Amino acid sequence: MSTLIQPPSPGLRAPAAEAFLRFENVSKVYPTAKGPYPVLDGIDLSIHEGEFMCVIGHSGCGKSTLLNMVSGFSTPSDGRVVLHGNTITKPGPDRMVVFQGYALLPWFTAYENVYLAVDSVKPDLPAHEKKEITREHLAMVGLTDAADKKILQLSGGMKQRVAIARARAIRPEVLILDEPFGALDAITKEELQEELLTIWNTQRCTVLMITHDIDEALFLADRLVMMTNGPAAKIGEIMDIQFPRPRNREEIMEDPLYYSLRNQALDFLYSRFAHDDVE
Structure with missing residues (x-):
């Protein structure tokens, strides 16, 4: 069964020492004219080698900041991001970004x-x-x-x-995808999702991907990280997506579990953490 998991301390499926990529109590604060602005607060997350992880959340929840810290474009204000036991401090060819x-x-x-x-x-x-x-x-x-x-x-x-x-x-050991299909039409988007999965199934690098598309995440990911709203965003819940691989889009969308997971994600994003656009 696929389940929703409340985020525990580091190590979601195994002890933190065994994780391939880890966020260890990571926080990020940006200086502004109005004072410090906390983007992320206390992020603990373990990602295992070869895992396909998607991150979803409303604008301003720090998704891109998370990816920038893995790529080495940004560093945490507190905590650290660790790959292979080494703290990430700068970009490197072991991590590649698709924008x-x-x-x-x-x-x-x-x-x-x-x-x-x-x-x-x-x-x-x-x-x-x-x-x-x-x-x-x-x-x-x-x-x-x-x-x-x-x-x-x-x-x-x-x-x-x-x-x-x-x-x-x-x-690269880690492929970082920052909404790579967000600007494409629906047909091209689905074609590229299929091609991405084909490449991933062949090479099995670790993937960390931002998306605003719940259906895309359910088709691609092993787990879906759902962020609370900013400022000081946290990991709200982590959804385990255990559809067998290789995946067939039509078969998944005929599975009642697909709609159960989809509804749980919608409830998180648009009921429990609905984005408040009112000043």
Whole structure:
């Protein structure tokens, strides 16, 4: 059975020492003209190697701050984020980010964008191996025929495919996804979700992904972290999503459990922690 779990102290399925990626009593406070602004407060979370974790919550709940601390773009005000027992203090090739806005070099082709990442991280690799890795990962996302097109010639879905190929080509241990499909149409979004799962099932890196889409999270994730509202946001609940893998969208959506989990997430977000837009 899939269940909702109240977040305990570090170590959700095993002792914290066994976790691959950990948030240990993490808080983040930003200075503002009106004084300190607490974004996150006391985040304890353990993520296991190869796990696909989604994070959901209303705007201002610190989702992007969580991801930025894993990527090394930001550091906690208190506590620490630990990967392989080492505190994360800066960006590194063991962690790659895929942004909603693609972050590609528009004057390069799809092939050149991916090759540049491989060449930067593995400069000593023979050129023919870099080329092979680049072609392999473009093929994974269905872009073999578009490899020589400039980024400006590609659709939004194709650009995001390039971004995913670039991220996976350097084989990071953690893939960080910041609402990667949020700007895409529904059909393209579902296609890319399927492709992402295919890549993940093949390579099994650890994935930490922000989403605003409950259905997307239920299809992709092993667990769904639901954040309380900011300021001083916390982990409200963690949903265990135990549909078997590989997953079939149609089969999952015919399962009564899917709608039970969906309703629990909706209740959390729109009843218990409804976003208050009133000043």
